[in-house]
Amino acid sequence: MGSLPLVKILLLCHLTFGSTFGDTSDNEVYACSLPEDLLTEIESYAPLVDKIINETIYGSFKGSTWQELSMFVDTFGPRFTGTQNLENAIDYMLNRSVNEGLQNVHGEYAVVPHWVRGAESATLLQPRVQKISMLGLGYSLGTVSQGITASAIVVKSFDELQQRQREIPGKIVVYNQEYVSYPKTVKYRSRGASEAAKYGAVAVLIRSITPFSIYSPHTGMMSYEPNVTKIPAACITVEDATLLNRIADRGEELVINIKMEAQNLPSVKSRNTIAEIIGEERPEKVVVVSGHLDSWDVGQGAMDDGGGAFIAWNALRMLNSLNLRPRRTLRTILWTGEELGIIGAQQYIKEHQAEKGNLQFVMESDMGTFTPIGLAFTGSREVGCILEKVMSLMGAINATRLTTPHEGPDIEGWVDMGVPGASLWNANSKYFWYHHSNGDTMAVEDPHALDLGTALFAAVSYIMGDLSIDLPHHA
């Protein structure tokens, strides 16, 4: 997932729903009072849910999400926005979808940015020569070819940056901020360059936004404030950020060289990948099940967001193979350009705004596909109560819990416009160990956890698509 959206989600969306019905893990009885016939209707899906779970966990689909995902990420590797490799990966998924008999398979164009990393390096020159492992940040400018060589100053916070502003001109600023949480700490990556440039810094090196490191740099998106000088920005490892901080604290002068060939090239066309099971009775009404197909240009993008995209896609593939067709249409969307600013999802909203009233429910997985706990939801109280009841059918995979709000950058636009939505809630405490680093590979993904995620997405999307009532949108 990209980072800015998450911050926004966490800051804003808590207001949307609060904990009115809340997290059922507390074992409280929430004051839901759905009509008896609706409760009975939802309960009647229990045999179908069992069938879906059995097929996914024990049947012919056992292990298939992992198999499909590993074939995909091993074949294409990372799928960075703007690359031909991403387009080839999209073609592959379109073909796979057609071959599997999914319907209305097509790509929908979106114009996406084309930032390229190029060769890059950072080297400590004083007090001793040592290579500094680094990853340039998305949208960063590059340096001149001989690089930027300058004294460096290490700060632990924006406050310290401000306090020491008179030391900044002409310097490289190294941020060694503590990791509090991703949403709270990612501002150093997003805004660190402009904040330092305001005081005359010539480049920034930012401690990677992660709670744990084995000398692993993590990349991600940054942005420049308007009317502030644009300076190159890269992330370094936790280990090197703390090393540089210790050396500076001893009063020794740090001199660093940074070379980056990063460039922002002209935008190119990419595509959101779409495939459906067309609804039996109300085909114009839609449940969206989604993840993003693009990834950062390091690692394999297996976790972010290969796993999410594949539980969504494989959920539809599995329902289709069982000839399970709900009343409404199930639409899997594999978004493009998420990592460089949710580009594909924004384009999709722009083009499909008129269909808002037809959107029954939107789902996404972009916070890892570790063992599922349940769903994270944003929407009205009534839909929350319905979803809570639906989740009570997921006992066989121990994923009955509901929390709020949802965490999904690509469905956020729809949810902000009132469409009820949910994201996979999973045991992702180590997600940021690997996020946006070379460690994001198939080694992180577990076949059984992926099966559970696929089963959950298949069962929930089917029921939401098949319910006798249209779900109300929230204000």
Next chain:
Amino acid sequence: MGSLPLVKILLLCHLTFGSTFGDTSDNEVYACSLPEDLLTEIESYAPLVDKIINETIYGSFKGSTWQELSMFVDTFGPRFTGTQNLENAIDYMLNRSVNEGLQNVHGEYAVVPHWVRGAESATLLQPRVQKISMLGLGYSLGTVSQGITASAIVVKSFDELQQRQREIPGKIVVYNQEYVSYPKTVKYRSRGASEAAKYGAVAVLIRSITPFSIYSPHTGMMSYEPNVTKIPAACITVEDATLLNRIADRGEELVINIKMEAQNLPSVKSRNTIAEIIGEERPEKVVVVSGHLDSWDVGQGAMDDGGGAFIAWNALRMLNSLNLRPRRTLRTILWTGEELGIIGAQQYIKEHQAEKGNLQFVMESDMGTFTPIGLAFTGSREVGCILEKVMSLMGAINATRLTTPHEGPDIEGWVDMGVPGASLWNANSKYFWYHHSNGDTMAVEDPHALDLGTALFAAVSYIMGDLSIDLPHHA
């Protein structure tokens, strides 16, 4: 620590002592029956142990092992055998020892190998182009300048290698062995090149010997069997070994290019670093407290074995600052050349063999300096019983336990010759996450855990050096 010694220790040393008195964690009462006056004598050290612990954990030495270690590893970085940097680091420790008032401070020469890594790379060329992160292995030959380009075959074991021997000629062999434990799995790194060369392989890439990875390659020593063609050998990440295995399992051809500038240069002189507190009554009798000062050429060598060397050295510095001088001499030895074959320790034994009878007890820390649990010991039953009693005084730092055998490559030669010895037993379950990788930095080291290790080494070495009786050697 180097790896081959550990294997040997684990395979051989269990025979030395067995669990006759064993691990006191079992809360069994072992059948020790030391003379009453010896028990009383050991108990009489309790106030002194408390003084040492207080000074190290709460007093003026609080945090000092971490401070000294970080200053050292931040200043010198990795200290690879054969480099001028290691010699500079040795000079620094000799000067620090003199300045701290330690006695008989000197270096003792040892001729050490001079293997250099040079530039190195591995690249997957087919079925798609991707960089493979790697680290060449110590003593490996390099390649010709354009590198070796060949088809690759992936095997999971030496058995599979043998079964598929007809496929091997002209190929690069990739070992994707499972990690069982370091002692059981390290044979692939040590012997993998020669085993593959016997069947005509042209190079080997070996999955790093680690239970956990965030795309981190780990280096280490390898050796060539006599009369077998020498081929280049490097370790790759767990992630890439499993990736290559999956691709091969799908029947796709792997083509890899390996470039290594590695060279074995003529041997050079290095030094073991020695400093003492000369014994008050029997200066010719000696307790050795040791760790190795050299490290691999990646990371900072903070864990392997900066921490071990510094709890040994700082233990003596602290005792000296308190004017605590036992009957016998306490000698800290900071070994050189451990990582390339325990070179410094072997040279030391050769030159000091005649003093064997004067060695009261040898101690080492080379398996991490995480929170101490107690000591791991090899020696006679009588010395085990004495040590068990001594350890009972360490309750204030919760490090009273004793296990067997010791794990210390640099003291192993003496222990094999009958000198009782012990190594630090610490909560090192993550040791091999970082071992011989860029992740071996100060970020692994905890100030309080280092203080505890220093206190333990200081207290035990003082008592063993001050006891009224000479400890018997084992057969």
